[in-house]
Amino acid sequence: LKMLLGAKADLVLNGHRHTSNLYTVSSSEKDLFIFNAGTFCCNKTRYRELFTYSIIDIEGSNLSFKVIPVFDPESKHEILREVNYYIPLQIEKKQKPIARFIQMSNSLVSEVNRGYISNFEKTINSINRMNDIDLVVHNGNLTKNSYKEEFKAAKDILEQLKHPYIAVPGFTDSKPLAWEYWRQNFGDFNPLYENEKIYFQGMNSTTLDSKEGFIGRKKLNNFIEKVLSLSHQKLFGVCFFHNLIPTPLSVWRTELIDSGDVLSQFARSQIDLVLNSSPSISFNVKIENTVFS
Numbered sequence: 001l002k003m004l005l006g007a008k009a010d011l012v013l014n015g016h017r018h019t020s021n022l023y024t025v026s027s028s029e030k031d032l033f034i035f036n037a038g039t040f041c042c043n044k045t046r047y048r049e050l051f052t053y054s055i056i057d058i059e060g061s062n063l064s065f066k067v068i069p070v071f072d073p074e075s076k077h078e079i080l081r082e083v084n085y086y087i088p089l090q091i092e093k094k095q096k097p098i099a100r101f102i103q104m105s106n107s108l109v110s111e112v113n114r115g116y117i118s119n120f121e122k123t124i125n126s127i128n129r130m131n132d133i134d135l136v137v138h139n140g141n142l143t144k145n146s147y148k149e150e151f152k153a154a155k156d157i158l159e160q161l162k163h164p165y166i167a168v169p170g171f172t173d174s175k176p177l178a179w180e181y182w183r184q185n186f187g188d189f190n191p192l193y194e195n196e197k198i199y200f201q202g203m204n205s206t207t208l209d210s211k212e213g214f215i216g217r218k219k220l221n222n223f224i225e226k227v228l229s230l231s232h233q234k235l236f237g238v239c240f241f242h243n244l245i246p247t248p249l250s251v252w253r254t255e256l257i258d259s260g261d262v263l264s265q266f267a268r269s270q271i272d273l274v275l276n277s278s279p280s281i282s283f284n285v286k287i288e289n290t291v292f293s
Contacts, residue, residue: 001246001248001285002248004032005025005285008029008030009032010031010032010033011033011058012033012034013056016036018038019038020036020037020038020049020052020054020067021035022065022079022081023263023287023288024081024287024288025286026084026086026285026287027286029085029086030083030084030085030086031081031083031084031085033081033083035054035056037053038052038067039051039052040052050069051071052067052068052069052070053068054067054068062080062081062082063080063082063083064079065080067079096132098235099235100132100133100134101133101135101136101137101273102133102135102137102163103239104123104136104138105138105140105241106141107120107138107141107154108142108143108144109142109143109144109150109154109157110150111150120157121160124160125160127161127163128160130163133163134197134198135164135198135200136163136165137166137200137202137275138165138166138168139168139170139239139240139275139276139277140169140170140172140173140206140240140241141171141173141277142154142167142169142172142173144172145172145175146172146173146174146176146177146178146181148177148181151178151182151186154185155185155186164193166191166193166200166202166239167191167202168191168202168240169189169204169206170206170241170277171206171210173206174206174207174208174210176208188202189204190203196234198234198236198237199226199235199236199237200237200238200239201223201239203219203240204240205242205256212255212256213240213242213255213256213257214256214258215240220261220262220265227271228269228270235272235273236271236273237271237273237274238266238274238275239274240276241277242256242259242276243256243276243278244256244262244263244266244276244292245263245276245283245287245292247278247281263287266288267287267288267289268288270289271289272290272291273290273293274290274291275293276292
């Protein structure tokens with residue numbers, strides 16, 4: 001994905017198994033369209049896309065994607081898009097943002113940190129010297145081993161913040177008994193922060209003692225309903241541990257098994273910001289109307 005954005009590619013055509021879909025991925029310079037084909041067979045089909053093929057017309061900066069079911073021509077549909085080019089925003093030194101977030105993850109608090117000031121604590125002290133912070137978001141892996149003492153130490157450090165914060169569990173916070181310790185120290189696994197201008201929902205994507213993550217339809221639908229009921233009134237954000245977008249140069253093998261459903265719902269909704277975790281490199285990209293970090 002990083003290579004495609006860096007090469008300023010216009011169009012990527014992928015195979016698929018169930019149903020066709022189209023995403024606009026935006027860098028700071030231009031749009032990239034990723035089109036996933038449906039299926040031209042009777043296996044693994046959904047949503048009336050049995051035996052489909054696609055026609056893609058390109059005229060100047062305009063693209064037309066036609067999805068045509070061979071045996072049900074009445075169900076054909078067309079998606080129209082236009083390639084946009086962007087001029088990077090010039091931010092003035094004294095310009096005040098709509099909202100300001102601090103994002104962090106993988107603090108990995110352990111017994112080894114006892115007795116001296118850790119880098120995590122130094123970071124908290126630095127954040128406390130900043131002004132106009134709306135919310136500090138910890139994307140998981142607070143502890144190294146999910147020990148009871150580690151959760152207590154992580155809680156004590158986060159409580160030093162002078163700004164509001166929310167935290168969600170990561171893989172290293174999900175060993176056996178960890179969730180009981182989480183409840184004792186942090187309470188809700190799906191914390192919510194809301195003020196007059198932002199609505200930020202934390203979601204627990206971890207499964208106990210597994211690297212695989214899962215959001216689930218019920219949790220996702222409840223959040224989307226809230227977004228739709230308050231759309232355009234506030235800035236909407238969501239955070240969870242597992243990556244929704246593949247991160248370049250990352251060797252962290254954690255997977256969100258329902259990432260396709262989650263991405264589809266977010267792309268169709270008025271969600272402004274999605275914050276995930278990666279231990280290797282920060283990576284930001286815009287898909288449809290949502291910024292992923």
